[in-house]
Amino acid sequence: MKELKLHQTLLSTSILLVLAACGGGSNTAQGPDTNPPDTTPPPVALQEFATKVAACSTGDTPESGLQGQVPAALRASGFKGFNCNLQLIGQVQGEGGNWSSATFRDKAGHRCAYHATLTPTKTRQTPGVPVIDITNPAAPQRITSLTSKAMLDPWESLRVNAKRQLLVADNGTNSTGGPDFDVYDLSQDCRSPQLMSSIALSYDTGKSDAPEKPINGHEGTISPDGLTYYVGDYTNYKYHAIDITNPARPKLIATFDMTTESPIATRPHGLSVSPDGNRVYAVADRATPPLSEIQDPNIALNGFLVLDTSEIQARKPNAQMHIISATAFKDGSSAQHTIETKIGGKPYMVMVDEGGSGGLGDPNSVKSACALGMAPFPMARIYDMADEKNPKLVSKLGLETHDAKNCDTILPDISGLSIFTYGSHYCSVDNRENATAMACSYFNSGIRVFDIRNPQQPKEIAYYNPKSPSSVPGSSQVSFGNWREGGPDWCASRLDFDKETGTLTTMCQGNGLLVMKFQEGTWPFSESIASTLQN
Numbered sequence: 001m002k003e004l005k006l007h008q009t010l011l012s013t014s015i016l017l018v019l020a021a022c023g024g025g026s027n028t029a030q031g032p033d034t035n036p037p038d039t040t041p042p043p044v045a046l047q048e049f050a051t052k053v054a055a056c057s058t059g060d061t062p063e064s065g066l067q068g069q070v071p072a073a074l075r076a077s078g079f080k081g082f083n084c085n086l087q088l089i090g091q092v093q094g095e096g097g098n099w100s101s102a103t104f105r106d107k108a109g110h111r112c113a114y115h116a117t118l119t120p121t122k123t124r125q126t127p128g129v130p131v132i133d134i135t136n137p138a139a140p141q142r143i144t145s146l147t148s149k150a151m152l153d154p155w156e157s158l159r160v161n162a163k164r165q166l167l168v169a170d171n172g173t174n175s176t177g178g179p180d181f182d183v184y185d186l187s188q189d190c191r192s193p194q195l196m197s198s199i200a201l202s203y204d205t206g207k208s209d210a211p212e213k214p215i216n217g218h219e220g221t222i223s224p225d226g227l228t229y230y231v232g233d234y235t236n237y238k239y240h241a242i243d244i245t246n247p248a249r250p251k252l253i254a255t256f257d258m259t260t261e262s263p264i265a266t267r268p269h270g271l272s273v274s275p276d277g278n279r280v281y282a283v284a285d286r287a288t289p290p291l292s293e294i295q296d297p298n299i300a301l302n303g304f305l306v307l308d309t310s311e312i313q314a315r316k317p318n319a320q321m322h323i324i325s326a327t328a329f330k331d332g333s334s335a336q337h338t339i340e341t342k343i344g345g346k347p348y349m350v351m352v353d354e355g356g357s358g359g360l361g362d363p364n365s366v367k368s369a370c371a372l373g374m375a376p377f378p379m380a381r382i383y384d385m386a387d388e389k390n391p392k393l394v395s396k397l398g399l400e401t402h403d404a405k406n407c408d409t410i411l412p413d414i415s416g417l418s419i420f421t422y423g424s425h426y427c428s429v430d431n432r433e434n435a436t437a438m439a440c441s442y443f444n445s446g447i448r449v450f451d452i453r454n455p456q457q458p459k460e461i462a463y464y465n466p467k468s469p470s471s472v473p474g475s476s477q478v479s480f481g482n483w484r485e486g487g488p489d490w491c492a493s494r495l496d497f498d499k500e501t502g503t504l505t506t507m508c509q510g511n512g513l514l515v516m517k518f519q520e521g522t523w524p525f526s527e528s529i530a531s532t533l534q535n
Contacts (some may be wrong), residue, residue: 049398050450051459056084057519063465065409068399068422068445070465070488072412078467078486085462085522086449086504090140090515092132095124096472099425100158101507102167103134103496104190105532111135112190114146114160115493115507117474119153119173124473128152129169130513133191137503137515143191148198150182156219156270157231160186162532164226166247167193170217177216177235183247196247203240203255215240215252219337223273224432224533228253228312230280232268239268239282239321241312254312256321258284264328265301269354270337272535275433277313279388280321281306281349283335284328288359291368294330302335303328304351306388325389331357331375336425339535340385341435343455347385348394350438352427353378354420356402361421361443363414370407377402377423380440382455394456397424397438399445413444417482420444425492430499430524431531437461437523439504441491447506447516453527462522466491468510475509483510497523499530 056062063082065071070079094117101115113132120127128147134140150157155172165187171180179200184193202212218234222244229250231240241254258266265286272281286302293299305326311319334355341348357374359365369376379402384392401410401422414421420443429435429452438458439449446465450458468477468489477483477490495506502524504516518524 047457048396053084053460060084066400066406068401069410070444075487079488081467082465085519086464086516088514089138089517092140092142093512094130096475096510096512097507098476098509099156099492101493102158102160103505104160104186106190110190113505113513115513116154116158118479121473131191132513134515137501140515148182148195149180157217159222161222161226166226168222168229170220170231172217177218179214181250183244183250197250201252203252219270221271223277224275225277230271232270237266254319263326264303269335272338272340274340278310280309281338281340283338285335287334289333294358300328300330302333304338327391332378333359339429341429341432343435348455349383349385350380350427352380352424354425356423360419361423362418370404373404375402379424380427395458397458419480426494428495428535430497431529432533434529436525436528439495441493443490444488446491464516466508466511472510477509494535496534499524499528
């Protein structure tokens, strides 16, 4: 019934908006005294595609096709990579990586990077999370690897909190997860993380025959104050709150059941937490919708929830999360994560998908979306959060590859691929309290950077799209069977801006750790402020 009511509300709202736009209503008064001319400026049309880069720097290799495209002919001849206003200056490929990465600067000034890799296989030489010294961004060096249980395959859960100086992950294990939860202390030397705890966590099911069940990790995030780690339990359809006030003794303090509480999609994924800890912005993941659902204008399930987490923040006994609002849309699927942020002093939220209107990017799902004139690939979108009960979409960050009008042009590019062909996965802003730029990792389209100082009109300012250099055992692109000789890499991890060095650090799956430098005058902007809290 919740879904039906939501659908009816969405439909009624749409009808009212259409009527308003067409001048519908009951006001029939005439004459200048009773019906003066409307001097309200017309509403600004929603920007669905980010403005392309205005100009690249001398020596760059600009895209040869559409924005975000690696054309089929170029793949066949051997793609060499594109870049614009962003240049690679440091790299540690190692054995590749998969989904998550993080950076941290310790009190001595050392700067370190960490990224996830896949579960060990017979071909792996250095399993676990590599610890990489990037103090000199032009000469990064792998120091060691973390091999506690959760660190062997943290999937999308690897996170750093600068305030508490902690590195945290749950056991992702190729998306099937496990109960393991690891916490490391980075305070003394980020090059030598100290294991504080490695424990298995379970939750109360409320059932007498099976009172406890292991938490299955997948993705997570740390609250800004560093006291709570939230886990998206993908297989049990729950969000869990773990108290890490004492990092040597993490404990589960709350669980939110998506199957009984969410009025839209019921699968958890990524999330973000407000600075005061009283709100969580959690996605509601609707994966690969059937064609009948895509075609039905009354059904919108994929989206996000705004949750009141003040009871958790106050550490009340039996703390609960409560829904404030639910927002759903049709032109996306597999909701990935959110970023609560401020732009120009006003509250906004970035929400990012992992799937397009028809699903996760295989040629059939792309064709289904294209046939309906809908975005075939996932993208980021920006919401005005001034009214948290009614988030307002202000822009989308589609590329030219997202435009259904270009489907015939891009379909040959993805022939023979099975998943994650084009489109977004993770984004980060340069400063959550004062966001001026946002960088996003895109499958097949590389790293894209946007000027978001005007959130209604995001502008692309730089990109770096690397070729996939080799078939490495730590890469999900390889394990998913989507690596191709001469093709682009999967760039799918979160990213970190460094204002001091003018660099952007992330991980692409075949290329491993990448440190890129912005062309002078590209970023930072005059309004940009250094930050250790970026997503």
